[in-house]
Amino acid sequence: MKKALTIAGSDSCGGAGIQADLKTFSALGVYGMSVITAITAQNTQGVMGVEEISPQMVGMQIDAVFQDIEVDAVKIGMVSNREIIKIIGDKLKAYNVQKAVVDTVMVSKSGCHLLRLEAKETLIKQLIPRAFLVTPNLYEAEVLTGKKIKTIGDMEEAARIIHAMGPLHVLVKGGHLEGKATDVLYDGKTFTYCEEERIHTPNTHGTGCTFASAIAAHLALGYDLREAVQKSKTYITMAIAHALNIGKGVGPTHHFYQFYPERSI
Ligand SMILES: Nc1ncnc2c1ncn2[C@@H]1O[C@H](COP(=O)(O)OP(=O)(O)OP(=O)(O)O)[C@@H](O)[C@H]1O
Numbered sequence: 001m002k003k004a005l006t007i008a009g010s011d012s013c014g015g016a017g018i019q020a021d022l023k024t025f026s027a028l029g030v031y032g033m034s035v036i037t038a039i040t041a042q043n044t045q046g047v048m049g050v051e052e053i054s055p056q057m058v059g060m061q062i063d064a065v066f067q068d069i070e071v072d073a074v075k076i077g078m079v080s081n082r083e084i085i086k087i088i089g090d091k092l093k094a095y096n097v098q099k100a101v102v103d104t105v106m107v108s109k110s111g112c113h114l115l116r117l118e119a120k121e122t123l124i125k126q127l128i129p130r131a132f133l134v135t136p137n138l139y140e141a142e143v144l145t146g147k148k149i150k151t152i153g154d155m156e157e158a159a160r161i162i163h164a165m166g167p168l169h170v171l172v173k174g175g176h177l178e179g180k181a182t183d184v185l186y187d188g189k190t191f192t193y194c195e196e197e198r199i200h201t202p203n204t205h206g207t208g209c210t211f212a213s214a215i216a217a218h219l220a221l222g223y224d225l226r227e228a229v230q231k232s233k234t235y236i237t238m239a240i241a242h243a244l245n246i247g248k249g250v251g252p253t254h255h256f257y258q259f260y261p262e263r264s265i
Pocket residue numbers: 016105108109136137138173174175176181182183196197198199200201204205206207208209211233236237240
């Protein structure tokens with residue numbers, strides 16, 4: 001069985017973070033492992049509290065996994081602060097991780113900072129260059145590049161600038177743009193566009209986490225990046241189309257293995 005590791009924050013209501021990632025791995029037939037960077041007290045209405053795990057403990061969790069089990073792909077989500085970013089970057093290097101999907105989580109949909117403001121430079125210098133794929137949403141791409149993004153052309157320009165920071169590939173997600181849900185993938189030479197109709201639902205908690213972990217799962221299964229992104233785009237679209245009306249706020253994506261009849265175990 002293929003094995004994937006998520007390094008991310010815990011979301012108590014189960015819609016985003018570690019919980020979304022593990023559900024996605026399971027739905028896609030991949031064995032899931034987790035390293036927790038922070039615990040959030042969170043529900044569909046907002047984030048009530050964040051407690052960061054010590055960098056030493058984050059490092060120990062990573063060591064515990066890599067020293068025992070072969071890891072086929074890694075997904076990285078909420079990393080919270082500079083020291084946690086640094087230890088993750090060092091461990092990716094030490095364990096020579098080739099397939100790392102870095103989702104540059106900064107602010108939750110409900111507006112809570114999940115990355116400290118002063119950690120942006122460390123993210124750019126220590127983590128983004130080690131990524132096989134970076135998956136910023138529009139807001140994150142604007143913060144990383146310092147440029148406003150309003151069109152597909154702006155997304156292409158942002159992908160170029162982020163690619164120059166050192167990752168092998170960049171996927172700028174257009175979930176927050178008007179019109180179709182179009183994402184722009186860039187490998188340093190060519191742009192590929194993933195487009196789906198926009199689904200009109202209030203329930204989009206955890207879309208970014210689900211998409212990035214689906215890509216990591218497909219990479220673990222051996223698909224090349226373009227196939228992994230296309231298949232994950234189908235998965236996230238289905239997960240949003242069947243999103244659950246749970247709680248009083250923004251409900252979570254739905255993970256359901258029947259979406260994915262080809263899954264291999
Ligand atoms: N309403 C929607 N209908 C269809 N696809 C969507 C919708 N919203 C987002 N997507 C798609 O979901 C994926 C995740 O994109 P999104 O921009 O929501 O990520 P994100 O903002 O990082 O998510 P999160 O806020 O959960 O971290 C992308 O493929 C995007 O195009």
